[in-house]
Each structure stands twice: as structure tokens, then as C-alpha cells.
Amino acid sequence: MIPPVGPTSFGAVVNAAAAAGVLVVQPRMGFGAAADMRAGLLATRSASAATVGTLTLDSYTRVGDHASARAALTSGAALNGFPIVTHRHSTTRAMLDGVLAPGFPVQVRHGSPDPRRIVTALTAVGLDATEGGPVSYCLPYGREPLREAVANWRRSCEMLVRRTPAGRVPHVESFGGCLLGQLCPPGLLVAVSVLEALFFAQHGIGSVSLSYAQQTHAGQDEEAITALRTLAAEHLPSEVDRHLVLYTYMGVYPRSATGAANLLRASARLAARTGTERLIVKTVAEARRIPTVAENVAALELAAAVAARTPRAPAPPDTGILAEARTLVQTVLGLHDDLGTALVKAFGLGLLDVPFCLHPDNSGRARSTIADDGTLRWSDVGAMPIRATDPTGSTSTALTSVRLLTALHHVASQYDR
Amino acid sequence: MSVPITSRGPRRGLDVLVSGTASDAHTWNLIFMQLYCEERGHRVTNLGPCVPDELLVSACRRDEPDLVMISSVNGHGFVDGLRAISAVHRHPDLAAVPMVIGGTLGTDGAPDPCRTAQLLAAGYRGVFDGGVLTAFDALLDELHRGAGKVAS
Numbered sequence: 001m002i003p004p005v006g007p008t009s010f011g012a013v014v015n016a017a018a019a020a021g022v023l024v025v026q027p028r029m030g031f032g033a034a035a036d037m038r039a040g041l042l043a044t045r046s047a048s049a050a051t052v053g054t055l056t057l058d059s060y061t062r063v064g065d066h067a068s069a070r071a072a073l074t075s076g077a078a079l080n081g082f083p084i085v086t087h088r089h090s091t092t093r094a095m096l097d098g099v100l101a102p103g104f105p106v107q108v109r110h111g112s113p114d115p116r117r118i119v120t121a122l123t124a125v126g127l128d129a130t131e132g133g134p135v136s137y138c139l140p141y142g143r144e145p146l147r148e149a150v151a152n153w154r155r156s157c158e159m160l161v162r163r164t165p166a167g168r169v170p171h172v173e174s175f176g177g178c179l180l181g182q183l184c185p186p187g188l189l190v191a192v193s194v195l196e197a198l199f200f201a202q203h204g205i206g207s208v209s210l211s212y213a214q215q216t217h218a219g220q221d222e223e224a225i226t227a228l229r230t231l232a233a234e235h236l237p238s239e240v241d242r243h244l245v246l247y248t249y250m251g252v253y254p255r256s257a258t259g260a261a262n263l264l265r266a267s268a269r270l271a272a273r274t275g276t277e278r279l280i281v282k283t284v285a286e287a288r289r290i291p292t293v294a295e296n297v298a299a300l301e302l303a304a305a306v307a308a309r310t311p312r313a314p315a316p317p318d319t320g321i322l323a324e325a326r327t328l329v330q331t332v333l334g335l336h337d338d339l340g341t342a343l344v345k346a347f348g349l350g351l352l353d354v355p356f357c358l359h360p361d362n363s364g365r366a367r368s369t370i371a372d373d374g375t376l377r378w379s380d381v382g383a384m385p386i387r388a389t390d391p392t393g394s395t396s397t398a399l400t401s402v403r404l405l406t407a408l409h410h411v412a413s414q415y416d417r
Numbered sequence: 418m419s420v421p422i423t424s425r426g427p428r429r430g431l432d433v434l435v436s437g438t439a440s441d442a443h444t445w446n447l448i449f450m451q452l453y454c455e456e457r458g459h460r461v462t463n464l465g466p467c468v469p470d471e472l473l474v475s476a477c478r479r480d481e482p483d484l485v486m487i488s489s490v491n492g493h494g495f496v497d498g499l500r501a502i503s504a505v506h507r508h509p510d511l512a513a514v515p516m517v518i519g520g521t522l523g524t525d526g527a528p529d530p531c532r533t534a535q536l537l538a539a540g541y542r543g544v545f546d547g548g549v550l551t552a553f554d555a556l557l558d559e560l561h562r563g564a565g566k567v568a569s
Contacts, residue, residue, distance in 0.1 A: 141442045142467040180444060356448050358465030401452035408445055 010105040010129035010171035011207030011241040013052060014277050018243065022050045023271055023307040024278040027296040028109065030056025032072065032079030034087065034095040040293045041099045041106060047297045049304030052278070053099065053106035055127075057081045057118065062111045063142070080290065084108065084121045092125040105129055107173070113138040113149040119156045123163035130160070131173035131209075133196035135343060135352075139359040140180050146347055146361040150340035157203035169206040173245055177211035177228070179354050182251030183407060185368050185376040186215060186224035187324030187386065188354065194231045194329050197242065199339045207241035209278065213250045214267045216410055217374040219316055225274040226315050227322035231329060243277035246270060248303075252412045253286040259415035260284040261302060268303040272310035279303055287412070324386045328352065331385050350383030367399060370407050430458040431561055434482035436473055437466035438489045438497035446488045446520055453550070454486070457557060470504035477511050484560055487518040494522035495532050502540050515560060517553065519545030 017024045027044055031037045041053045058081035060069040069083035084092060100106060107129040108122045115132060122130060138149035157172065164170040176192030189212060197208040210232050212225050225244060232242055248267035254260045261284055271279045281299040283291035291299075331351050335342040346352040350363035355378075357364065365382030369390050377390030379399070433454045437447055444466050451461045462480055464472065477485060485505065487498055498518045505511050518541050523529055528546035536544045543556045 140444065143465070143472075356444060358444055358447060358463055360465070399452065400456055401449050404445075404449055404452055 008100070008102050008105055009169040009207065010052065010107060011169060011209070011243065013103055013105050014209075014243050015241070016103075017050045018275075018277040023268070023276070023304060024050045024052055025300045025303050025307075026052050026107070026278060026280045027054050027300060028056055028280060028282075029054045029293070029296055030058065030081030030109075032058060032082060034082075034091050037082045038095045038099060040296070041096075043293045043297050044300065045099065045101070045104045047300045047304075049300045051104070051300055053104060054280075055082050055084065055106050055108050057108065057110040057112075058083050059111075061085050061118065064112070064114060064117070066117075084125070085117045089121070089124045092121075096125060096127075100126070107131060107171070111137055111141060113142065113144040114152040115156045116152060116159065119159045119163070123160065128160065128164040128168055129171040129173075131175055131211075133172075133174045133176055133192075134199060134340060135192055135196060135347075136175035136179060139347075139354055139357050139362050140178075143360060146359075147344050150344055153199070154203055154340055157200055157205050161204040161206075169241065171207040171209070171241075172200045172205045173209040174200070174211055177245075178213040178247055178250050180357055181213065182215070182249075182411075183368050183370075183376065184215075184355055185378050185389065186212070186220060186227075187321050188328065188352070188384075189213065189215075190224055190228045190231060190321065190325035191328035191332075192352070193228060194235060194325070195332055195339065195343060197232065198235055198333075199343070201236055201240045202339050205240075208236070209243050209245045211245045211247060212276075213247040214263075214270060215249075215376055216370055217376070218266065218270060220319075220321070220375045221270050222274050222313065222316040223319060223321050225270070225276055227325050229275075230322055231325055234326075235329065235333075244274075245278040245280060246274075246276045247280050248282040249411055252409050253282060254412045254415040255287040256416045257284045259412070259417075260286060263411065263415045264299055264303055265306045268306035269310045271303075272307040273313035275312055279307070320389075327385055351385060353382040353384050369399065369403075370410050374410075430460055431483040431557065432480060433459045433461050434464065434476060434480055434485045435461055436464040436468045436476070436485065436487055436501075438487060438491075438494060438501060439467060439469050440493050440497055441489045441491040442466045443490050446490050450486055450488050450519075454557070457554070459484075459557065470501055473501055474504055474508055474511065477505055477514055478508070482514065484557070485514055485516040487516065489518070489520045489522060492521065492524035494518065494520055495536065498522065498536060498541070499539050502536075506540055515542045517541055517543035517545065517556065519543075519548060519550070519553065521548070522546045 029040045058079040061083045069086040134150040134153035160170045174193045174196035176196040177189045193210040197210045200208050281303050283295040283299040285291040332346045335345045353363045353366040355366040355368040367380040369379045371377045378388045379390050435450050451463045533544045
């Protein structure tokens with residue numbers, strides 16, 4: 001249970017729980033109809049766990065195709081999320097009335113490289129927490145030029161600040177710790193998360209969270225999360241509120257109920273051992289379909305219970321993730337005073353290079369692999385100013401289609417065994 | 418700007434254009450198909466995800482590929498695939514470009530013979546719903562011989 005706090009700003013609620021030693025858990029949940037969305041949020045709030053609410057938007061709204069969202073609402077066709085731009089503000093406000101409460105803020109999750117209309121809509125209904133980022137919601141998801149995504153996100157941050165009422169602190173979470181979801185070595189995930197959080201701060205956002213998605217090896221993940229916290233402390237202005245958020249595995253998910261639950265348990269332990277303040281869960285249905293509200297609540301309660309009985313662990317041995325991420329962050333910061341400009345330059349020069357990402361603005365030379373010990377390694381760093389960690393290919397020779405499939409299913413097959 | 422990854426494969430073999438569909442943001446299936454074709458000696462240009470029909474058409478005109486491979490896994494592959502082939506084949510220079518489509522083409526996750534028949538009727542040389550690629554190998558060989566190119 002989150003203790004009641006004065007301000008109900010997103011960051012303050014998470015901080016209050018963290019101060020009480022409790023992990024905040026959160027679903028990935030979105031429904032098209034207001035009644036379903038309200039029921040999902042109320043069920044999240046009343047789960048036996050410290051929870052915050054999620055309002056996930058539908059994919060039409062994400063790509064700015066509001067006409068299709070409207071057509072779906074009119075015809076009653078199913079949407080895979082809540083079309084916040086298309087619903088009347090009065091409908092959304094009524095949906096949230098009595099749901100938002102001291103200690104229960106709601107965050108809007110979307111996936112858009114151009115969230116300006118989303119920010120307009122969410123602030124119009126009294127919300128002020130969202131997530132994404134100019135890199136993490138651009139490169140993995142489409143073809144919008146990075147330069148445009150940076151401009152859109154700059155304006156969106158400024159709008160969010162301007163439209164958040166006095167006394168509340170707007171919150172933006174970076175999705176940079178996920179990128180393509182799997183097979184990205186942690187140093188780059190950490191660096192992009194830090195850089196996007198700095199970008200938000202540069203545009204006036206007073207409260208940020210830095211993300212990391214669970215990868216293939218618990219020890220490596222612990223080291224990465226420790227590095228993320230260190231770099232956030234080194235680089236974020238002290239007046240900017242911040243916390244860390246972990247995503248339960250975002251790649252190919254185990255199909256068996258047991259495997260899925262065990263992977264969720266592992267992520268809850270990872271969060272607790274590293275002192276991560278918030279966890280976004282996956283459900284047992286993840287590999288097969290959109291989960292029900294009940295499956296979401298079960299996942300929240302399982303994760304909270306596992307975290308509650310897992311003690312904080314000492315910092316893991318340093319294998320170089322911090323140094324690698326720090327080099328990437330400092331290289332980008334050295335390119336230009338304006339971080340958005342610096343990010344565009346960095347990708348243009350290949351100084352940041354997301355492995356396997358086919359976006360036209362990503363140089364696409366970097367390659368990664370899963371080593372025999374289960375850790376993620378760089379087999380080729382392209383032009384990035386870091387060293388390959390598996391340069392000779394101790395695990396493999398060239399990447400083949402079969403090896404790629406094996407790597408993509410590495411975690412799922414481990415947990416489904 | 419549309420060609421982030423160009424294969425360094427051998428000079429012989431087919432020129433294959435790998436592409437996602439307009440509404441599909443998935444990438445791993447496209448990387449898989451690139452590697453799969455390269456391992457069989459073909460050269461690949463990978464257009465990546467979320468490819469609008471106009472971009473697919475302009476890439477076909479520029480590259481004159483021996484084969485266009487459309488891959489989709491978001492459940493809209495059937496609808497998007499019909500639109501894509503009609504856009505490409507409607508262009509006078511591209512009416513004969515061989516096209517194949519594969520992945521998970523419907524929202525129900527299971528291959529559907531009726532859907533496959535419609536895609537074949539629309540002009541696809543191969544439909545690999547559910548991702549079974551044995552028949553794709555045979556088609557690659559057939560196109561290869563037809564193109565008078567030497568397997569490498």
C-alpha cells in the first residue's frame with residue numbers, strides 16, 4: 001500500500017513507496033472503451049500491491065491516425081488501447097473521476113515519435129505523467145526521421161511543463177532501456193536511458209525515470225542497473241527528481257504459464273536486489289494474446305510478493321558496463337550543447353548504433369551476440385567509441401539466421417524447459 | 418534514405434528486396450529473412466519496417482530486384498500484402514517483378530488456405546503463412562535458374 005502523500009505527482013508517489021522500502025508495480029494495460037479502461041484502473045488500484053495506473057494508448061493514436069481510431073469507436077471495433085486524443089475530454093475525465101487518488105497517479109504510455117496531440121489530450125484531462133523519448137520511440141518503431149522526432153519531443157516536453165498546473169511536477173519516463181526489446185548489450189541501453197532523461201530535464205521536466213529492460217543474464221542486469229543509477233547521479237541536475245524503472249523481459253516471452261511466471265519472478269527479484277523503485281510487469285498470457293485485467297492483477301500481486309521477500313543485494317562486480325555507458329554518454333554530450341542536436345549527430349556519425357535496428361537514421365553496423373555464459377556481448381561496435389566484448393566470436397563465427405532465432409528465443413526456451 | 422542495411426554477399430545470386438508492410442513495426446523477422454537469403458548466396462537490400470507502398474515501389478524501380486520478399490507478423494499481413502502487390506504490379510515497369518509474402522499473416526495466428534489462395538490469385542509467387550520456408554527455398558532455386566544466374 002502506498003502511504004497517502006500530499007502531492008500526488010507520479011514521481012512523489014514512487015519516492016514515498018521507495019522510502020518505505022516497497023516496490024511500485026505497474027501493468028501495461030489499455031482498453032478502447034472508457035468503461036473497460038476504468039475497470040482496469042480500479043482493479044490495478046485495489047490490487048494487493050503498491051501500484052500506479054497505466055493508460056496505454058491504441059496503435060492508431062500512436063501513429064497519429066486519429067480518423068481510424070474514431071472509426072473504430074463509432075463502429076464498436078476493438079482497439080488495442082485507449083484513444084485519448086479521440087475520446088471526448090469529458091468522457092476521459094469521467095472515466096478517471098474517482099480513479100485518480102492521492103497515492104494513485106496514472107501514466108499515459110503510447111509509443112509515438114510525435115506525442116504533441118497526446119500531451120495536449122492528457123493534460124486536458126488532468127494527467128501529467130507519460131513516457132517514451134526522441135530516440136526510443138523513433139528508431140525501433142518506424143521511419144520518422146530522428147531529427148523530426150527530436151523536434152516533436154522537445155515541443156511535447158515544453159507543452160507538458162506549460163500545461164501542468166502549479167504545485168504538480170510533470171513526469172516523463174525514458175523508454176531508452178528497451179530499444180528493440182532484446183539483444184542489445186546493456187551499456188547502450190543505459191546510455192540511451194540517461195541521455196533521454198537528460199533531454200527531458202533540458203526541456204524543463206522536473207521528474208524523470210530511467211528505464212532498463214530485463215535481458216538474458218541476472219548478474220549482467222544487476223550491474224547495468226547499478227551503472228544506470230550511478231550515471232543518473234553523475235549527470236542529472238540535482239533538482240530533477242528521478243527513479244529507476246525495470247521492465248520485465250520485453251523479448252520473445254515464454255509460452256508456458258510456469259515459464260512466464262518464473263520470468264516475472266526473476267524480474268521482481270532483480271528489481272528488489274538492485275533497489276529499483278518501479279517494475280512494469282508481464283503476464284502469463286503475454287506470448288499468446290492481450291492479457292485480461294485479472295491476469296494483470298495476478299502479475300502485479302505475484303511481482304510485489306516476490307519483491308517483498310527479496311533483500312537488497314550488494315553491488316555486483318564491475319565488468320565494464322559503467323565505463324562503456326559513461327563513454328557513450330560523454331561522447332554524445334561533447335557533440336553539442338543542445339542534447340537533441342547532439343543525439344541526431346551521434347546517430348549520423350554512428351557513435352550511437354542500435355544493433356539490428358533498420359531505421360534509416362541508424363548506421364546499422366553494430367552487432368551483438370549471447371555469449372556461452374548467457375551475457376550479451378558486442379561482436380561488432382561499428383563506429384561507437386567502445387570495445388567489442390566478443391570480438392573474436394568466442395560463442396560463434398558469423399551470425400546466421402538459425403543463430404539469430406536461437407538468440408531471440410534464448411530466454412523463452414530457458415524458462416519453458 | 419531507405420537502405421540502412423545492404424548485404425556484402427557474393428556478386429552472383431539473386432538481388433532480393435526484403436520489406437516490412439506499412440503498418441508493421443516489427444524488425445526481427447526482417448533481419449531473419451535477410452540472413453536467410455544471404456546464407457543462400459543472394460544479395461539483400463532490407464527496407465526495414467513500416468514501409469509505405471510508395472517507398473516499396475520506388476525501391477523496386479531503383480534496385481530492379483529479382484525478388485521482393487514481404488514479411489509481416491502483426492496480423493495485418495493479408496490486407497497489407499494485397500495492397501502492396503497491387504501497388505507494385507500496377508506500375509508498368511514492375512508488372513513482372515516476382516513477389517513472395519510470409520510470416521504470420523492473419524490475426525488468428527493460424528495459416529488459412531483461403532487467405533493463401535487469395536494472395537496467390539493477387540500475383541504472389543509464394544505465400545509462407547506460418548513461416549515454413551521449405552517451399553521458399555525451392556522458389557529461390559527456381560528463380561535463380563530462371564534468371565540464368567549461377568548459385569554461389
